[in-house]
Amino acid sequence: xxxxxxxxxxxxxxxxxxxxxxxxxxxxxxxxxxxxxxxxxxxxxxxxxxxxxxxxxxxxxxxxxxxxxxxxxxxxxxxxxxxxxxxxxxxxxxxxxxxxxxxxxxxxxxxxxxxxxxxxxxxxxxxxxxxxxxxxxxxxxxxxxxxxxxxxxxxxxxxxxxxxxxxxxxxxxxxxxxxxxxxxxxxxxxxxxxxxxxxxxxxxxxxxxxxxxxxxxxxxxxxxxxxxxxxxxxxxxxxxxxxxxxxxxxxxxxxxxxxxxxxxxxxxxxxxxxxxxxxxxxxxxxxxxxxxxxxxxxxxxxxxxxxxxxxxxxxxxxxxxxxxxxxxxxxxxxxxxxxxxxxxxxxxxxx
Amino acid sequence: xxxxxxxxxxxxxxxxxxxxxxxxxxxxxxxxxxxxxxxxxxxxxxxxxxxxxxxxxxxxxxxxxxxxxxxxxxxxxx
Numbered sequence: 001x002x003x004x005x006x007x008x009x010x011x012x013x014x015x016x017x018x019x020x021x022x023x024x025x026x027x028x029x030x031x032x033x034x035x036x037x038x039x040x041x042x043x044x045x046x047x048x049x050x051x052x053x054x055x056x057x058x059x060x061x062x063x064x065x066x067x068x069x070x071x072x073x074x075x076x077x078x079x080x081x082x083x084x085x086x087x088x089x090x091x092x093x094x095x096x097x098x099x100x101x102x103x104x105x106x107x108x109x110x111x112x113x114x115x116x117x118x119x120x121x122x123x124x125x126x127x128x129x130x131x132x133x134x135x136x137x138x139x140x141x142x143x144x145x146x147x148x149x150x151x152x153x154x155x156x157x158x159x160x161x162x163x164x165x166x167x168x169x170x171x172x173x174x175x176x177x178x179x180x181x182x183x184x185x186x187x188x189x190x191x192x193x194x195x196x197x198x199x200x201x202x203x204x205x206x207x208x209x210x211x212x213x214x215x216x217x218x219x220x221x222x223x224x225x226x227x228x229x230x231x232x233x234x235x236x237x238x239x240x241x242x243x244x245x246x247x248x249x250x251x252x253x254x255x256x257x258x259x260x261x262x263x264x265x266x267x268x269x270x271x272x273x274x275x276x277x278x279x280x281x282x283x284x285x286x287x288x289x290x291x292x293x294x295x296x297x298x299x300x301x302x303x304x305x306x307x308x309x310x311x312x313x314x315x316x317x318x319x320x321x322x323x324x325x326x327x328x329x330x331x332x333x334x335x336x337x338x339x340x341x342x343x344x345x346x347x348x349x350x351x
Numbered sequence: 352x353x354x355x356x357x358x359x360x361x362x363x364x365x366x367x368x369x370x371x372x373x374x375x376x377x378x379x380x381x382x383x384x385x386x387x388x389x390x391x392x393x394x395x396x397x398x399x400x401x402x403x404x405x406x407x408x409x410x411x412x413x414x415x416x417x418x419x420x421x422x423x424x425x426x427x428x429x
Contacts, residue, residue: 034429122429145426147360152426167408168425172399183428191429214408216359216423227403227421 003092004046012206018046024203025049027114029102029130031078032056033188034144035120036068038196042118043086045200049094050086051114054078055101055267065185101267102126104244107133116202117141118195123269124171128247131156131164135239142198144191148181151191153215154229155198161211165235171247187219251335253277260334261292261300261324263311268303272331282307289315294323301327301334352377352416356388362400362422366392381412381420388422400424 002008004018024047028035031054042050058066058073058081066078073081079097086095100106102121111117111133119130119141127143134141140158144151156163194215201207214227239245251270253260262272263282280288282302292298292315302308305328315321327334357370366388375384381402389397403421404412414420 030429032429120429122427124425124427127427144429146428147424147426148428150360150426168399168401170398172396172425181428188429214423225421226406227423228407230408 003090007045013204017204017206020203020205021046021200022048025051025114026116026118026199027051027053027110028118028120029053029126030120030122031066031082032062032120032122033065033146033183033185034192034195035118036066036082037189037192038118038120038199039082039086040068040089041193041196042199043090043093043095045196046090046093047199047203049096049114051096051098051110052079052082052086053098053100053102053110054082055099065183065188067185067189102129102133104129104246107244108137111137111139114139116199118199119143120192120195125247125269127164128171129244132239132244135163135236136243140202142195142202144195146183146187146191148183149187149218149220151187151217151219153191153194153198153210153217154213155202155210158202158209158211162229162231163236163239165239166232167214167229169232169235184219190217190219254334254336259293259296259298260327261298262302262331263300263308264302264331270331270335272335282311285311289319292321292324294321297323297325299325299327299334301331304330305333306330352414354414354417355419357419357421359422360424360426362392362394362424365394366422375414377416379414381414382410384414384420385422394422396424 007013008015008018026042026047028039028051031039031052039050039052056078057075058069058078060074063069068082068085077099079099083095083097107129116139117130117134119127121127130141134157140155142155143164144153198210201209212229214229215224217224251272253274253276256276260277262277262279265281265283278291280291300308300312305326309326312324312326315324352375353372354375355372358366363369385402388394394400401408401423403423405419
């Protein structure tokens, strides 16, 4: 009995297709709601080498959609836990856990050693970074993004097709993650499996790859539609000529007269740089409590308002603070939200 | 002339619906129409919102009877 018998039976695959899978390598950037299910099916299918890149650790609120993880994995590295579990699923493949965040410095070197990249990230900064590094290393990448019950799926930089910058040449300041807006586990699972499907089609050279097309899905209405993406050669040539163009999502406070405490971790977006904001990541709060002033009112915020509420309760009850107030609704409620059309003329990209 | 408009993601949230049929003056320019909708519904971050006409993402067009227009914002969740 062969592990891959049921897929080798398919005419499109056969023994030669299985051989293509064995010789293929995929780097999964972000081992979360999208990356976990994608990794499970790619490992099961026998993709010879899979890189699992994530700097984050498993938390309780991940488990409803990142079903690769269990409760006793909480606090452990996602990349490491995923590679251990996938090794039990398929010991015949090579798994590489990369406990790092993708950066301008490391992206090209990592991408160079894989055939294609699967985007399991949840922020614009990293999506533009994946795009640019893929252009520079000439690798295709499989993109997915979710907003509540809607999703987008496409393949970029494949056979001279369009890039992510062709679809969205201008980014938005409103970086809204699933952590902040909420998402059903099945939405992320569905999209991750669709991404894995695109990866298999590319490796096996079968079917129709979502190249130059954006698939839009609404999981509640069941509606789906395709939009044709126009190639913007100038968006591609600029990156090829001048290298990675980091996108920094920075925003401004709506009210600069108040003092704020940002308890989000370093990697959380958008960044809020202001003299009025004290940054103490939750993971380092214990050792830095003394930095929080007690003589003025401090507004404490995180991405959604949930972690910061716990922090305010804790600091009040355990450390006797009386000047802290939680920002319900998180960062999106305290940043200035310019919505007028004439705002389009402002440069939103900081190079 | 009648056109069919679809809204996605945060644009749909700002507009309060996912689609509508509108009656426009013949030959209305796509960018003028976008600006009109952005102002009417206070659509956030309009410069990032892409527009498709009859399933093709594009920037310039004189709209015609029966055109289907999609307002597509970038998503980042995952």
